[in-house]
Each structure stands twice: as C-alpha cells, then as structure tokens.
Amino acid sequence: MTDAVRLTAVRKVYGRRDNEVVALDGVTTRFGRGTFTAIMGPSGSGKSTLLQCAAGLDQPTSGSVLLEDHELSEMDETELTALRRERIGFVFQSFNLLPVLTVRQNVTLPLRLAGRRPAAGRVSAALDQVGLGTRGHHRPSELSGGQQQRVAIARALITDPAVIFADEPTGALDTRTARDILALLQRSAQDAGQTIVMVTHDPVAASYADRVLFLADGRLAGELRAPTAESVAERMTRLGAFTDERPLSRAGTNREGQR
Ligand SMILES: Nc1ncnc2c1ncn2[C@@H]1O[C@H](COP(=O)(O)OP(=O)(O)OP(=O)(O)O)[C@@H](O)[C@H]1O
Ligand SMILES: [Mg+2]
Numbered sequence: 001m002t003d004a005v006r007l008t009a010v011r012k013v014y015g016r017r018d019n020e021v022v023a024l025d026g027v028t029t030r031f032g033r034g035t036f037t038a039i040m041g042p043s044g045s046g047k048s049t050l051l052q053c054a055a056g057l058d059q060p061t062s063g064s065v066l067l068e069d070h071e072l073s074e075m076d077e078t079e080l081t082a083l084r085r086e087r088i089g090f091v092f093q094s095f096n097l098l099p100v101l102t103v104r105q106n107v108t109l110p111l112r113l114a115g116r117r118p119a120a121g122r123v124s125a126a127l128d129q130v131g132l133g134t135r136g137h138h139r140p141s142e143l144s145g146g147q148q149q150r151v152a153i154a155r156a157l158i159t160d161p162a163v164i165f166a167d168e169p170t171g172a173l174d175t176r177t178a179r180d181i182l183a184l185l186q187r188s189a190q191d192a193g194q195t196i197v198m199v200t201h202d203p204v205a206a207s208y209a210d211r212v213l214f215l216a217d218g219r220l221a222g223e224l225r226a227p228t229a230e231s232v233a234e235r236m237t238r239l240g241a242f243t244d245e246r247p248l249s250r251a252g253t254n255r256e257g258q259r
Contacts, residue, residue, distance in 0.1 A: 006031075107154045161194065163197070
C-alpha cells in the first residue's frame with residue numbers, strides 16, 4: 001500500500017461521564033508515503049491528540065490507526081515501543097529533552113535505546129542540519145528555546161524514521177531559522193521519501209506542506225492541496241482561529257498559553 005498512516009473513525013475521549021472531553025470525534029484520513037501534511041485548527045481542536053494517536057503514543061477510545069500495515073490497537077506496549085523506535089520520529093510540542101544529558105546525548109538517545117550505534121559523523125551531521133554543530137556538549141538548560149526545539153528536531157531525524165510527527169516544530173524559532181527547518185522537512189519528504197505530519201499555527205509554515213488538514217472541535221473541517229500562506233490564513237479565519245479584529249493577539253495567546 002502507498003499510505004504510511006491511515007486513520008479510520010478515530011475517536012478520543014478524555015475523562016469520565018461528568019467531565020468528558022471529546023478530543024477527537026471520528027477522524028478518518030490518510031497520509032501517503034513521502035507526503036508532507038500540515039495540521040491546523042484552533043487551540044484545543046485536537047491536533048496534538050491526533051498526532052499522539054497516529055504515532056502510537058496515545059490510544060484512541062475507538063477507531064483504527066494503521067501505520068505501515070501495523071494496526072496499532074492490536075499491538076502490545078513492547079511491540080509499540082519497538083515500532084516507534086524503528087519507524088517513527090516525534091517532535092513534541094514541549095521538546096521533552098532530558099536535562100541531565102548533553103545535546104549530543106539527547107540526539108543519540110533514540111539510537112542507543114534501539115541498541116544501535118550512531119554511525120561516525122551522523123550525529124554531527126544531524127546537528128549541523130539544524131544549525132547546532134557547535135553546541136553538542138551543552139545541556140538543554142544552556143540553550144535558548146529555539147535551540148532546544150532544534151535539538152528535538154535533530155533527535156527525531158537521527159534514526160531516519162519512515163514517519164516524522166512534529167507538533168509545532170517551528171513555534172519557538174525566528175523566521176529565518178523556521179524557514180531552514182521547514183525546508184529540511186520538505187526535503188525529507190521529497191528527496192528521502194519520509195512522511196511528514198506537522199502541526200502548526202502558522203500559515204507560512206503550512207504553505208511548505210503538500211496538503212493542509214483543518215481540524216475543528218475534534219473533526220476534520222476541510223483540506224487544502226498545494227496551500228499558500230494566503231489560502232491557509234483565509235481558511236483559518238473562517239474556522240474562527242484568527243479573528244478579523246485581533247488576528248495577531250489571538251494567535252499569540254494560543255502560543256504563549258502552550259509554554
Ligand atoms: N490528558 C488529557 N486529559 C483531559 N483532556 C485532555 C487531555 N489532553 C487533551 N485534552 C483535551 O482535549 C482537547 C484537545 O486537546 P489537544 O491538546 O489535542 O489540542 P490542540 O489542538 O493540540 O491545541 P493547541 O493548539 O492548544 O496545542 C482539549 O479540549 C484538551 O483540553
Ligand atoms: Mg497541541
């Protein structure tokens with residue numbers, strides 16, 4: 001099959017009866033191999049939940065997730081862990097770097113956990129790719145937010161995963177660094193055939209993708225192919241994610257609220 005990931009009727013409900021939150025309400029979609037998809041939607045619309053369910057980090061309440069022909073709901077935790085290590089790279093919204101490890105150690109961790117030795121030069125190349133070639137021996141606390149974010153990206157790329165899930169990977173980056181990272185993700189899809197699924201609030205970031213999926217209240221609310229920053233912004237405005245009166249402050253609030 002040509003799909004890297006396929007979600008069918010994925011539903012995720014948090015909490016119990018009285019304070020139930022339906023984070024995903026029946027999402028069906030597919031991510032073709034070698035494609036780059038952006039996921040957008042208002043804060044709380046279920047983007048992170050979608051990514052975590054698709055990556056086997058969280059279990060849907062119902063529905064099916066097929067990752068390279070593996071039905072995730074049929075796998076036990078050991079099998080899921082192995083699949084995540086071998087096939088998936090994940091960039092967390094909150095970076096999730098280990099503070100006691102250096103940058104290099106953080107980046108090589110997925111390889112070491114998988115019992116693989118990093119090939120000579122591979123770690124330095126990964127750090128160079130994200131512009132952190134000279135910071136390998138620093139600890140995360142000695143880096144800026146954007147630099148930490150780039151370590152998290154290098155860590156997700158180091159195993160050459162088939163599928164890379166990235167939750168706002170450019171949220172902490174300046175415009176120019178963000179552009180470099182987005183181009184890197186784009187090349188990973190186009191040249192290396194990796195499948196990229198990226199959550200973003202930024203229409204310019206989304207325009208690097210081949211396709212944008214819009215989420216609202218846990219449901220798919222449309223999609224755009226060959227997106228431009230303008231067409232994405234227009235769609236987001238209609239979803240109520242950006243208001244006409246306060247387009248920047250509203251988006252800014254979302255971002256601040258996440259850190
Ligand atoms: N562990 C949890 N327990 C209870 N509710 C949760 C949990 N995780 C997420 N939710 C709820 O599920 C909904 C979707 O959350 P999610 O984090 O997927 O949103 P999001 O689209 O990523 O938002 P943002 O843009 O702010 O990151 C929200 O209403 C959130 O409060
Ligand atoms: Mg989120």
